[in-house]
Amino acid sequence: MSSAAVAVADDIAGGDVDVDVEIAPYEPVGALTMSVAADSTALTEVESGDPDVRQFNGTLPTVTVSDDRPEVPEGVFWYVTGQSSAFTAEGLPEIGPDHVGWTPRLITDDGMVSAGDEVLTALDEGEDAVGLVAEELLALAWDSAEAQDATGEWQADAALFLKTPSDVAPGSYSAILTLTLWEDDV
Numbered sequence: 001m002s003s004a005a006v007a008v009a010d011d012i013a014g015g016d017v018d019v020d021v022e023i024a025p026y027e028p029v030g031a032l033t034m035s036v037a038a039d040s041t042a043l044t045e046v047e048s049g050d051p052d053v054r055q056f057n058g059t060l061p062t063v064t065v066s067d068d069r070p071e072v073p074e075g076v077f078w079y080v081t082g083q084s085s086a087f088t089a090e091g092l093p094e095i096g097p098d099h100v101g102w103t104p105r106l107i108t109d110d111g112m113v114s115a116g117d118e119v120l121t122a123l124d125e126g127e128d129a130v131g132l133v134a135e136e137l138l139a140l141a142w143d144s145a146e147a148q149d150a151t152g153e154w155q156a157d158a159a160l161f162l163k164t165p166s167d168v169a170p171g172s173y174s175a176i177l178t179l180t181l182w183e184d185d186v
Contacts, residue, residue, distance in 0.1 A: 030069035034181035072145040081135035089171035098122035098131030107155035112147035
């Protein structure tokens with residue numbers, strides 16, 4: 001029989017090394033952002049004043065634009081637009097986005113941001129009787145840098161209205177109103 005020998009090393013000396021590092025915080029990045037106070041709103045029927053038209057009113061939830069960038073590029077402006085889908089209800093004909101209008105209004109009025117023009121519906125008369133078919137202006141800052149220097153945060157909403165023919169099919173309709181924040185060069 002043979003015996004195997006196992007070698008065991010003795011811990012003769014040891015040492016620890018402290019490792020330190022200083023990690024600096026990131027410089028604040030900041031951003032131009034938009035938020036909406038709620039993800040839904042409801043329209044309720046009101047007297048239209050026209051026996052051939054039914055009208056439903058509501059309010060767009062508050063839209064907040066914030067700009068906390070450390071440096072804002074020169075010669076740019078920001079704006080918020082809105083566009084509606086058709087109102088749909090299962091098994092019923094849709095109500096087109098040309099039947100939805102709005103009257104934008106500023107909550108924060110510092111003189112740096114302007115509200116968009118009223119957009120009327122296809123059942124109204126006038127140049128702006130197009131509805132929210134395409135992107136329509138909610139609010140606009142003509143100069144992003146000047147606007148940020150003034151306030152840094154703005155709020156707006158809009159009176160919403162839907163107008164339908166009086167013989168519209170009754171039902172529970174819904175649509176999506178898409179809001180978009182843009183920044184462009186002058």
